[in-house]
Each structure stands twice: as C-alpha cells, then as structure tokens.
Amino acid sequence: MMERKRVIVSERIAEEGLQLLRSELDVDYRDGISRSELLDIIDQYDALIVRSVTQVNEELVKKATRLKVVGRAGNGIDNIDVDACTRYGIIVANTPDSNTISAAEQTISLLLSSVRNTAWANDVLKAGTWDRKPFRGTELYGKTVGIVGLGRIGSMVATRLKAFNMNVIAYDPYIADERFERFGAEKKNTLEELAQEADIITVHTPRNEETMHLINEDILAVAKNGVGLVNCARGGIIKESAIIEGLESGKISSVGLDVFEKEPATGNPLFNYSRVVCTPHLGADTYEAQKRVGENIAEQVILALKGGIVPNVVNLPSVLSEELDYLRPYITLAEKMGNIYYQVEKTPISRVEITYSGPITINETEMLTIGFLKGLLEPVLWEKVKYVNARLMADERGIKIYERKEEQSPKRYKNLLNIKIFNQDREMELSGTISRARNPLLVEINGYETEADLEGYVLMMQNEDRPGVIGTLTTALGEAGVNIAAMKVARKTKGETAIMILNVDNKIEEDTLKALTRIDGLIGEPKLLHF
Numbered sequence: 001m002m003e004r005k006r007v008i009v010s011e012r013i014a015e016e017g018l019q020l021l022r023s024e025l026d027v028d029y030r031d032g033i034s035r036s037e038l039l040d041i042i043d044q045y046d047a048l049i050v051r052s053v054t055q056v057n058e059e060l061v062k063k064a065t066r067l068k069v070v071g072r073a074g075n076g077i078d079n080i081d082v083d084a085c086t087r088y089g090i091i092v093a094n095t096p097d098s099n100t101i102s103a104a105e106q107t108i109s110l111l112l113s114s115v116r117n118t119a120w121a122n123d124v125l126k127a128g129t130w131d132r133k134p135f136r137g138t139e140l141y142g143k144t145v146g147i148v149g150l151g152r153i154g155s156m157v158a159t160r161l162k163a164f165n166m167n168v169i170a171y172d173p174y175i176a177d178e179r180f181e182r183f184g185a186e187k188k189n190t191l192e193e194l195a196q197e198a199d200i201i202t203v204h205t206p207r208n209e210e211t212m213h214l215i216n217e218d219i220l221a222v223a224k225n226g227v228g229l230v231n232c233a234r235g236g237i238i239k240e241s242a243i244i245e246g247l248e249s250g251k252i253s254s255v256g257l258d259v260f261e262k263e264p265a266t267g268n269p270l271f272n273y274s275r276v277v278c279t280p281h282l283g284a285d286t287y288e289a290q291k292r293v294g295e296n297i298a299e300q301v302i303l304a305l306k307g308g309i310v311p312n313v314v315n316l317p318s319v320l321s322e323e324l325d326y327l328r329p330y331i332t333l334a335e336k337m338g339n340i341y342y343q344v345e346k347t348p349i350s351r352v353e354i355t356y357s358g359p360i361t362i363n364e365t366e367m368l369t370i371g372f373l374k375g376l377l378e379p380v381l382w383e384k385v386k387y388v389n390a391r392l393m394a395d396e397r398g399i400k401i402y403e404r405k406e407e408q409s410p411k412r413y414k415n416l417l418n419i420k421i422f423n424q425d426r427e428m429e430l431s432g433t434i435s436r437a438r439n440p441l442l443v444e445i446n447g448y449e450t451e452a453d454l455e456g457y458v459l460m461m462q463n464e465d466r467p468g469v470i471g472t473l474t475t476a477l478g479e480a481g482v483n484i485a486a487m488k489v490a491r492k493t494k495g496e497t498a499i500m501i502l503n504v505d506n507k508i509e510e511d512t513l514k515a516l517t518r519i520d521g522l523i524g525e526p527k528l529l530h531f
C-alpha cells in the first residue's frame, strides 16, 4: 500500500477542513506548536497549513526537505516568504475569496462601533455607570468614506456603505477606472486628495514595503479634523505612532482596529484610548468563513500533493478554474514537448521560441510556458524542478524564452504549439496539439510531419527512405520481445531521409538499442524516450 502523505497544521482551522484532510492524508493537528518544535520536525511533512501567525521564512523552508506545499488558510500572505518557497520548489496556495465577506462585515462592525463609541460605552455601563454624555457619536449618513485599496474586500465595503447613504471615494492606483465605476466609488488620484475629503478612512491593501505606514503623519496632516480611521487589513498600514499623535491632538476622533503592527498584540499603547475599538484579528473569524477557508485549503493541499494544478497558487499565474479545465491538456502537451529535448540532445540551450496559435490564445498561456519549462528541465534536474520554480530554474540556466501568439493556426490543427529550441549549433523544432480524446500529440519534428502520441515509451530514429529498412527494424524489435503499439513514418522528400516514431509497450534494453544501430539504412542512434 502507498504510504499516505503527511500534513502538519500549525494553527487552528475548521473541523470540516481537518476531516477532509484526514480522508486522504496523515494529519498532525498542532495548533499553537512552538517555533522551535516546528523547525525540528518540519522535515517529516509533505505539506504545512498555516494561518497568519506561523512565519514561513527561509529558515523554515531550508529545513523542510520534504515539503511540497504550504497552504495559507486565509488571504494575506505577508507571513510567508513566497520567493524562498519558489526557490525551493514549494507551492504556496491560499484561499483569497473564502473570508472576504467576513472581513468586509468586520470592517463595518468596527466602523460603526468606533463612530458610536459602542465598546467604550459598553465598558463604562458594565462597570456600573449610566452616563450618556461622553458617548455622543456621529452618523454615517451623508458622510464621505475614503477606501484605500478597492480590491475584493474594499469593494465589498464600498457596496455595503452605499446602503448607509455614504459618499464613497477610493484610492487604488492599480485598478482600471471601470472598477471604480462598478462599485460607485469616486476615483481619487492621490492619497492626499482622498485624505482631504474623507470623514472616515478605511484601508484594504496588502501589507508590503509600499503600503507599510501608508497612512502616516503627513497624510493625517492633510486629513479633516476629527477624521475616523479603520484598519481591518494589516497592522502598520496605518502607522500606530501617527494614530496616537492624532488622538492626542484631537485630529482623529475614532479608530477601529482589527490588526496591529506587532501580533499577538498585548499591552499595545493604543489600548489606552477609549476612542479606539480593538479586536484581536477577528476579521475572518466567523463560522461561515472558517468552514469555507478550511475546506478550500484542504482541497488545494490534497490536490497539490497529487501533483495537480491548484486553483489559488500564489507563486503561479492565476487561472480561473473553468479556464484551467480547458487548458490542462495543453499544459500536459507543453510539458511533454519540453520533455523531448534533453532525452535526445545533450547540448545546453540558449534560447526557446514558443508560438501559440489558434483560439487557445484567447486564454492566459503562461501556464503552458511554465509546463514546457518544467518538462524541459526534468530530465536534467529531476524532482528539483516544479511548476513553481521552472521559470526561475530556466532563467538561472541562461535560457531566454520568447513567446508569441497568433490568432490563426498555420496548420490544419485548430490549436498549435510550435516550439523552437536553439543550442549553440542547431535548432530543434517541435509542433504539437491535442487529439480528439484530449491527449498530447506531436505533429511535427524538425520539419517532418507526423502524429505521434507522447505516452509511455517512444522510440525515435532517422532512416534512409528506401525499401527494407522498416521491415528489418520491426523484425529486430520483435525478436527482442518489444511489442509495437503504434508507428508513424514521415519524410520530406521521397528517397531521402525519413523519421520513424514508434510507441512501444515496454522499455527497450540498452543492448537491443545498440544492436539497432547496426541495421543497414538507419541513421545515427535510435533514441528511446519515456513520457
């Protein structure tokens, strides 16, 4: 029986996700495991599932010799060194759509409770004082909310706040104008412009070098007096020391925070301010979101361990799942075409030119190129090359890749992949498509037209185009106990050279291959390829 793959789950995920994992994998559920223990044992696992606390950095990845996939049960990936994972060929997958509704609702909750002093009043009342004076709040009606980052969550916040009759303005330099229109947000070209007009600013960007302390003293200096702030994205996007300054000066009148510069946050100086409402990173903590997140990450990790192409891989181009279903056979085709070169040649490659043609070009073809590169490098790098690091590895080897798309296929096949591989002396040219049964088909090699299945063992050789050569070869194979499943012969000009491509049922031993070279009329060494 095949040994089950092992996954360690280092933070709390929903039971539904755990159940799914247990149906296929050996699961170690170690919520809250110490860093040192995780570092000690990580080399025993094929997969790691984390939330926002576990730091998946180079230190961990280096020790994780078996690790194939890191599943981020959630959205933000700022606790994961994606580049390090990519270098080590580890897939990073997350669940970007599973908790966005909850995060948007938590934003609204923090916004309302901060402008109405709900948490502060709650504390005072429960401590025994009935007093209404200090807690007078402000309405949202007719006010302006400034949304920084109009992505998945920012746009949900926009549509929800419209229902409060708020005027929505937004700053997001990376999206098309059409998106502002779609969510009824007035576009602001600079953060300063947004700050000057907003009564409340809420941030919904990822945290990175560019967005760390995005809202700082300088932005607050141009903001309206009495501005409200909400951060349900990542700690530090609004600079905490600037918030304190603004609260002290009266510039800021309310703050809602779900996230902090340092988490877990205990004893944060912001906790001393009554006008600051805080929650311990609860944006995604609803039953619904956690069920979705848990199930989704479990599905992706299982799929990744089976070698499948996973929908939300962070270190691969994103492809919609319906698109992926259509592209999958072409990715396999590209991978198998790539697999040919180093099984036939031993010379380093300088350049590859790939032309995609036909209706397939409407789609994002990046995954096909990645599949090709993975297949290309596999015979030399074995298991070290994965989809996630294939481009990087090709780059490290100085292989330049040029890609083109043509609407019309130049041949009778609807969709065609034409690949030219150049080494210092010559070029190998391959064309391929997929068959009706959606299997990979090589339709041309170095100008010889053929139709060969790239499956199992494939024998390729050149021969003189004259009577008797094929017969002698097939007899020799038969005598060696090799069964031929399919055979294609192709020539360019009658009487010159031809090529033969044979699908055979079993591996051909070295001695038999050597013996074939002695057949009169065969040119060069026959090559046995395996797919």
Ligand SMILES: NC(=O)C1=CN([C@@H]2O[C@H](COP(=O)(O)OP(=O)(O)OC[C@H]3O[C@@H](n4cnc5c(N)ncnc54)[C@H](O)[C@@H]3O)[C@@H](O)[C@H]2O)C=CC1
Binding pocket: 075, 076, 077, 096, 099, 100, 103, 148, 149, 150, 151, 152, 153, 154, 171, 172, 173, 174, 175, 204, 205, 206, 207, 210, 211, 214, 232, 233, 234, 258, 259, 281, 282, 283, 284, 285
């Ligand atoms: N509190 C919580 O529990 C949760 C927090 N989050 C956090 O919410 C944030 C947003 O998540 P999504 O909406 O899913 O991300 P998203 O990727 O869909 O949207 C982010 C938007 O920010 C924009 N952006 C990037 N840099 C910017 C900049 N310098 N200025 C203005 N806009 C910029 C992008 O163009 C994009 O439209 C992330 O930081 C995520 O980690 C997500 C889920 C739960």
Ligand SMILES: O=C(O)CCC(=O)C(=O)O
Binding pocket: 051, 052, 073, 074, 075, 076, 077, 099, 281, 283, 284, 285
């Ligand atoms: O609850 C969590 O794991 C954190 C959620 C979050 O911040 C995210 O998904 O980005």
